[in-house]
Structures are given as C-alpha cells and as structure tokens.
Amino acid sequence: MNPSHGRDLVTAGYGLDRSDLPDYDLERPESGLVDPREWFDAPDHPFEIEIGAGKGTFLVQQAMRRPEVNYLGIEWARAYYRYAADRVRRRELHNVRVLHADATEFIRHRCPDAVARVIHLYFSDPWPKKRHHKRRVLQSSTLDDFHRVLVADGELRLVTDHDDLWAWYEELAATHDHLFRRAPFAARDSASGGELVGTNYERKFKREGRPLNAMTLIRTGRESG
Numbered sequence: 001m002n003p004s005h006g007r008d009l010v011t012a013g014y015g016l017d018r019s020d021l022p023d024y025d026l027e028r029p030e031s032g033l034v035d036p037r038e039w040f041d042a043p044d045h046p047f048e049i050e051i052g053a054g055k056g057t058f059l060v061q062q063a064m065r066r067p068e069v070n071y072l073g074i075e076w077a078r079a080y081y082r083y084a085a086d087r088v089r090r091r092e093l094h095n096v097r098v099l100h101a102d103a104t105e106f107i108r109h110r111c112p113d114a115v116a117r118v119i120h121l122y123f124s125d126p127w128p129k130k131r132h133h134k135r136r137v138l139q140s141s142t143l144d145d146f147h148r149v150l151v152a153d154g155e156l157r158l159v160t161d162h163d164d165l166w167a168w169y170e171e172l173a174a175t176h177d178h179l180f181r182r183a184p185f186a187a188r189d190s191a192s193g194g195e196l197v198g199t200n201y202e203r204k205f206k207r208e209g210r211p212l213n214a215m216t217l218i219r220t221g222r223e224s225g
C-alpha cells in the first residue's frame, strides 16, 4: 500500500499522531482528554469528524466548500494518513486536521462530551466473516460513544455498498432508537453528479455499478453522563 507513488509527503501543520496527544494515565482517565477543536485556527467553528478518511478525498472536497466548518479526519493506516495530511497541507486547508489513530479509541478515551456536530462514516470496512464482526467500527458501544461526543441534534452519517453491513446498521439503528432518530441521507457538498459523498470508494463502487445504501442518525434521547 503506497498511495504516494514515491512522492515526498509532508504532514507538518496538518497531521497529528499519538505523540501529539497528552499522556494517558490509567489511574486518571481524564488526564488523556483532549479537545480536538483547539487544534484549529478558529476553535469556535462547528466541528465534524470523519472516521476512516482514507486518502482524504471527502475531507478536501468538503472543507473547500465549507471553510466555516472544522473537519478532523481520523485514519489508522499510516500510509493513507500521511497521504491525506499532505494533500490537505498542499491546499493549505486551515479548517482540516488529520489524526493518525484508531478513531474508536480516540472518541472513547480522548474526546470530551458534546463536541462534534457530525460524525461521518463512509464505506467502513465490512469485515464480512462472523467472527470478525466485532472489528466493525459501528457497534452498540461505539453508538453510545458517538451519542456522548455529538452535540444535541448532531448527526451520524453512514454510507455503505455492503448488504450485510447495511443490515447490521439497520439493526443497530432500530435497537438504539432511544438515542438516535433515523432520517434519510442528504447528499453532501463534496458530492458531484449523483454521488452521495464523493469518496474514492464511492467512485470505485459506482463505476462497478454497485448499489449503495445510506442513512443519517440524529442524536436524540437521554443526555450522556
């Protein structure tokens, strides 16, 4: 996996990794908390997270059209993280940061309550074998975490090409209807020509003629904590 094709990648100023996070003391879990909104030039602007940003296509397209919104892309594959952060730096997108981390861990252990207006999860790895289902990003436990870090009426946006993962999403949405209200998915600003979001995977799957499914889960229900 070498998306850079030998080109020098520079992440400085736009990429962050674990060494940029405060130490995490198991005895004092709050010691590891960090407010990601503070990583931006305008920390008071609305804040959105993309989980599994891949090569950063959504981040770049969306952030160029919405300069008044701050976007954090989280990607755990180092080569893609570096590629995405370099892309953002070359365009000098001051409203984007890319974090090299496991997004589910970051959100669970590092993120304060009620910070994000939207969490984007597009074409997440489907892990089709039953014994691997526990590796899927969306779980009952991550839905609880997303509920905690989203602001009131915040949104979790989901798109997939994978039928079994879609059924998994539908079931989780149904069993968590006390936390989220399901709504249709409106195409993002990043999308062009009939796309939903315009990520690399969406473009690949559209070329292959695969049908896609999408939903929005709107945060509702009891307050966290």
Ligand SMILES: C[S@@+](CC[C@H](N)C(=O)[O-])C[C@H]1O[C@@H](n2cnc3c(N)ncnc32)[C@H](O)[C@@H]1O
Pocket: 051, 052, 053, 054, 055, 074, 075, 076, 077, 080, 101, 102, 103, 104, 122, 123, 124, 125, 137, 199, 200, 201, 202
């Ligand atoms: C199938 S790709 C989709 C990439 C992009 N969203 C798109 O639609 O083109 C899934 C991406 O999510 C990343 N990923 C999977 N689980 C992750 C996690 N827990 N934290 C951060 N990145 C993750 C993978 O490394 C991969 O780049």
